[in-house]
Amino acid sequence: MRLAQLVPWGTALASLAVSPTAAAPNADTSVYHDAETGFTFTQYFGKYSLNNAGITYRVAVPSGVAANTNFDVVVQVVAPNEVGWAGLAWGGGMTQNPLAAVWGTSSGGIISSRWADGHYLPRTYAGSTYQIFKTGTKHNGTHWQVTAKCSGCTSYTYGSSGSVNRLSPTGSNRLAFAYSATKPSNPSSSTSDFSEHSVIGFWNHDFGSAANPTFTTLVAKNLGTR
Numbered sequence: 001m002r003l004a005q006l007v008p009w010g011t012a013l014a015s016l017a018v019s020p021t022a023a024a025p026n027a028d029t030s031v032y033h034d035a036e037t038g039f040t041f042t043q044y045f046g047k048y049s050l051n052n053a054g055i056t057y058r059v060a061v062p063s064g065v066a067a068n069t070n071f072d073v074v075v076q077v078v079a080p081n082e083v084g085w086a087g088l089a090w091g092g093g094m095t096q097n098p099l100a101a102v103w104g105t106s107s108g109g110i111i112s113s114r115w116a117d118g119h120y121l122p123r124t125y126a127g128s129t130y131q132i133f134k135t136g137t138k139h140n141g142t143h144w145q146v147t148a149k150c151s152g153c154t155s156y157t158y159g160s161s162g163s164v165n166r167l168s169p170t171g172s173n174r175l176a177f178a179y180s181a182t183k184p185s186n187p188s189s190s191t192s193d194f195s196e197h198s199v200i201g202f203w204n205h206d207f208g209s210a211a212n213p214t215f216t217t218l219v220a221k222n223l224g225t226r
């Protein structure tokens with residue numbers, strides 16, 4: 001069996017890529033350089049089972065983003081094939097922030113942009129949009145991986161007062177994940193229904209160590225057509 005069938009992409013090298021000087025002091029993430037797409041990400045391994053199975057969440061940020069502006073990010077999710085859908089909450093909770101529900105498909109993967117006002121199936125959300133990359137979206141015998149650019153994930157309006165929350169491009173942001181073993185009911189559709197998660201988790205994600213000076217060039221290179 002080839003190594004690539006045994007380990008999710010990048011996990012074997014992840015610990016080597018950690019730079020002790022780069023991480024924000026309170027972050028739960030490590031630096032990971034993805035040779036395939038060329039992006040430098042910071043990553044978090046969200047465990048969902050007692051045998052240490054987990055979902056890897058990676059974020060890449062453009063360099064030089066001014067504070068209090070909207071900025072795009074690249075997100076990469078790597079999950080064992082047993083994961084039916086993986087959730088990412090950009091504001092660190094289920095309600096009143098942009099959510100991503102991510103799953104692998106036989107032809108690649110889907111990221112469904114969602115929003116929840118309560119603890120029930122989140123509705124589709126047009127405030128954030130994902131463009132899935134051709135490079136970096138794939139599956140093998142053990143894992144699926146989806147890579148995409150998101151516009152509108154790092155800034156959002158919440159609550160009845162219209163307050164705006166912006167993630168920090170240089171510091172740590174509190175994110176959350178959700179795990180379900182059950183596949184969406186219509187996996188080929190980004191508007192599919194899906195059932196509730198069985199595990200959730202929270203962490204501090206360092207965006208500052210994920211700055212990419214050639215962000216725009218890399219996005220264009222990896223986007224391709226799918």
Ligand code: HEM
Pocket residue numbers: 087088089092093094095099100101114119120121122176177178194195196197200201
């Ligand atoms: C059918 C879809 C979903 C249902 C029915 C659902 C339901 C729920 C329920 C009932 C809770 C409260 C649990 C408790 O208090 O013990 C909860 C919490 C949570 N859910 Fe969901 N959820 C769904 C989708 C999602 C998605 C897509 C995400 C994306 C990340 C998500 C993230 C979270 C998080 C982070 C929490 C804990 C923090 C909070 O309550 O805000 N959920 N969910």
